[in-house]
């Protein structure tokens with residue numbers, strides 16, 4: 001690989017960010033196939049490739065947008081995997097900072113609970129994205145295969161980014177697994193971990209002005225000679 005290729009790769013990684021405002025224009029089918037074909041190169045335990053991906057487009061996306069928004073407003077929740085991670089200390093701090101930066105980009109103050117609620121509800125409208133990929137694991141799989149699914153997701157988002165397609169990975173898309181299963185005819189043995197909303201970024205949406213920082217290397221990588 002040349003230095004030039006390495007620079008292109010670095011640019012793709014660095015320019016990817018969570019897109020929270022999309023244009024309506026759909027991604028061409030040929031390009032969709034090419035993007036998902038590249039993501040297939042993701043590594044996995046024993047090359048098991050434990051991901052199952054259901055992609056909603058067109059009316060399916062609109063149906064789901066409506067159903068998930070309604071379910072959320074009615075306080076319904078049906079997740080395949082429990083919400084059991086706990087954020088403390090620096091993790092809690094990073095979570096709060098990310099939220100504060102997003103609301104700041106959108107011009108929403110800490111006190112404005114109504115606007116914050118509206119912004120949160122945009123999750124369930126997929127930030128207007130024309131497509132959503134729902135990422136599933138077989139019910140027999142565990143945490144290792146979930147790591148494989150995470151690697152697949154990053155490959156997929158980078159493949160999108162390299163082709164000018166924006167994305168947002170979303171846990172919120174797993175809050176109503178029953179509705180998604182019914183709409184997309186997903187077999188019972190597959191369990192929904194999260195989704196990725198994707199499409200062409202709306203450069204004028206204020207949420208897309210948000211860029212969150214990363215922790216200094218020494219906080220997370222521990223070199224030992």
Ligand SMILES: Cc1cc2nc3c(=O)[nH]c(=O)nc-3n(C[C@H](O)[C@H](O)[C@H](O)COP(=O)(O)O)c2cc1C
Pocket residue numbers: 016017018019020098123168169170171172173194211212
């Ligand atoms: C598995 C996963 C789930 C996420 N869920 C949501 C979500 O439900 N809603 C949302 O707006 N962002 C969600 N995010 C986006 C993160 O907030 C974002 O990746 C993080 O703040 C870093 O910002 P960046 O992606 O712009 O670099 C999720 C990210 C990941 C990896």
